[in-house]
Amino acid sequence: MTAAPRTSDADDPAGPARGSDGPGGSVSDGAGRAEGAPTGGAARQRRAVPHWMVLVVAATAQFMVILDVSIVNVALPSMRTDLDLSTAGLQWVVNAYALAFAGLLLLGGRAGDLFGRKRVFLLGVGLFSLASLVGGFAQTEAWLVAARAAQGVGGAVLAPATLSLLTTTYTEPGERARALGVWGAVGGAGGAMGGLVGGVLTEALSWRWVLFVNVPLGVLLAAGAAWALVGSTPVVRRLRDLDVPGSLTVTLGLTSVVYGVVSAETRSWTSAVVLVPIVVGLALLALFVVVERHAPRPLVPLAIFRRRALSAANGVALTVGMGMFSFWFFMSLQLQRVYGFDALGAGLAFLPASLTLIAGSMASTRIARRTGPRPLLVVGPLVSASGLLWLSTSSPSGTYLSELLLPTMLSGLGIGLTMVQLAAAATAGVPGEQAGLASGLINTSRQMGGAIGLAVLSTVAAARTAAVLGTGDADAAASAGAAGVEALAAGYDRGLLVGAAIVACGALVGLLVPAERRARADDAQRDGAGDEAREAVAD
Structure with missing residues (x-):
């Protein structure tokens, strides 16, 4: 990936500089519209910044946010002991983050378009890091839950910004594909390594370090972002403009x-x-849809859903998220409750899946240059569904090597093939001033799918466990000895089986993503219609 410089010109009275769309990426939209500001935004300074610095900042932020989704899970028992958490409090340590994160993702993504991506990115990093610091010092249940909710708010602001920064900085298709490949691989590695990192920190130091670890990372990230990212004049200056x-x-x-x-x-x-x-x-x-139809400056212009690639990609994200979030959840429980792994061992057991996920992310960018996202959004979910189906046949009498290793690697490969291309399809052809919106939408679809899928599949698994036990209560498995282990394994297998079916449906939705040539023609036709409308208004 070349490191062509980008020009920071957000406050130049002459307006944003316009450059070429060479292999190193566009200087025009990377400098002016990289922030989502309309052309004509004023410039603050003029300096050359390598594109790879933007990629490093975006990928590191994505790693930090995704890592935090899973890193806390292995520290929950220690948190419970140290802070005397109730059962409900323990659940809300996880749910408070998920609630704030999923609920604010769409607004967080759009905020970058309206207020400037650099400002919003730095706000997200600062809030996330500060909440991590406060949470690490928590002395009560309410203190910790509140800090986790604040982390979720920071993550919701930060996560969409990482994607929109890349899609507006790397405007040349080949360079954008490679940048998204790195971004996806690093983010996937963060999700897969959360259990391992959390286990190491909890055992070597304390549970508090699963939160403290974000602070030095956030400081470095803020310093890099302050130098590498480009400022812009915000579209919204007053509350009444929002x-x-x-x-x-x-x-x-x-x-x-x-x-x-x-x-x-x-x-x-x-x-x-x-x-x-x-x-x-x-x-x-x-009501939101009704409001947006009549709003003079809508938060979400509903016309964006006319982009077939974006709408279909969000459908894939929703269905794949419903099935694949359960993969990490059920496998973590199965490794520890059925196969007897400790937290650190379970984290290590996920490493092969992490490696295939990274390999799939990098391979998908090379394949997509020839095929476009559509084939990968069909094949990727099918590969993951095959892995989940295989896992659903596992037996508690087997071993990790014989029952789990290969199907977890297959599932990870499918995730890697899919996730980067979801981002590529959802943002392809979207104007720079709506890049944050497109990023927020795809993130929201994935998180909403994950929340719904995890709740539904957990219910399915618990019902199967209770039925095998014959007690009507899945919680009784913990004290039922070998019979309880058998029942838990049966429940997890049923949850994975249903998850496989849902993810396979994602492959069907992937068929709705337009082929590469068709997508470009649709975008050109839509942009042409928009130009004609603007000319008619001008006349």
């Missing part, structure tokens, strides 16, 4: 749905605690 009704309805709607879904982990799906938030959330999301 679509406040749209922002409130979509954020509250998503948060309410996620709250209802995560509550289903401990309550019946028919209980008011689950149903009421879901119904209220869906009503708010419906």
Whole structure:
């Protein structure tokens, strides 16, 4: 990947500099519109910055956010002992992050378009790092849960910005594909390595270091971002310029749905605690669509969904997220509760899957140069579904090598083939001023799918475990000896089987992604129609 310089010109009275779209990436949109600002934004300074620095910053931030999703899980027992956490409090250490993260992803992604990506990125890094520091010093249950919620807010601001920074900096297709390959591989490695890193830190130091580790990383990231990223004049300068009704309805709607879904982990799906938030959330999301139709400056211009590639990619992200989030969850439990691994051993057992995930991410960028994203968004989910199906046949009487190693590697490979191309398809042809929106949408679809899928498949697994035990209570497996282990294994296998079916449906949705040539023609036709409309208004 070449390191052609980009020019920072966000406050130049003459407006953004315009450069070439050579192999090193576009200087024009990388400097002016890389921030999502309309052309004509003023410039703050003029200096050359290598494109690879932007990639390093974006990939490191993605690694930090994704790592934090799983790094805390292995430290939960230590947290419970040290802070005397209740069962509900232990669940909310995980759920508080998920709730804030999923609920604010769409607004966080759009914020970069409206307020400037550099500002929003630095805000996200600062909030995430500060919340990690505060959480590391937690002395009570409420303190820790509040810090985790603040981490989720920071992550929701930061995660979409990492993708939109790359798609607006690397405008040449080949360079963009390679950058997204690195970004996807590093992010995937963060998710897969969370258990291992969390186990090492917890055993070598303390559970507090699964939070403290973000602080020095965040300081370095903020320093790099302050130098490498380009500032811009924000589109929104006053509160009245922001679509406040749209922002409130979509954020509250998503948060309410996620709250209802995560509550289903401990309550019946028919209980008011689950149903009421879901119904209220869906009503708010419906109201959000109505608001956006009539808003003069909508938070989410609904016309963006006319882009077939973006809409189909979000459908794939939703279905694949529903199935693959359960893969990491069930495998972690199966390794420890069925095969007797400790937290560190379970983390090490995920390393082969991490390696195939990284290999799949890098390979997908090379393949996509010839085929476009569509074939990979069909093949990738099918590969992952095959791995999940294989895992669902595992026996507790076997070993890791005989039962789990190869199917986990196959599942990881499928994730790697899929995730980078989801980002590529969702952002292809999207104007620079909507890059953050497209990034927020794809992240939201994946997280919402994961939250829904995990809740549903956990219910499926628990029901199967209870049925095998014959007690009607899956929790009784913990004290049922060998019979309990057999029942737990049967439950996890059933959850993985249903997950395989859902991920396979993602391959069918992938067929809706337009082929490369068709996608370019659709974008050209749409952009041409937009130009004609603007000319008509001008006349």
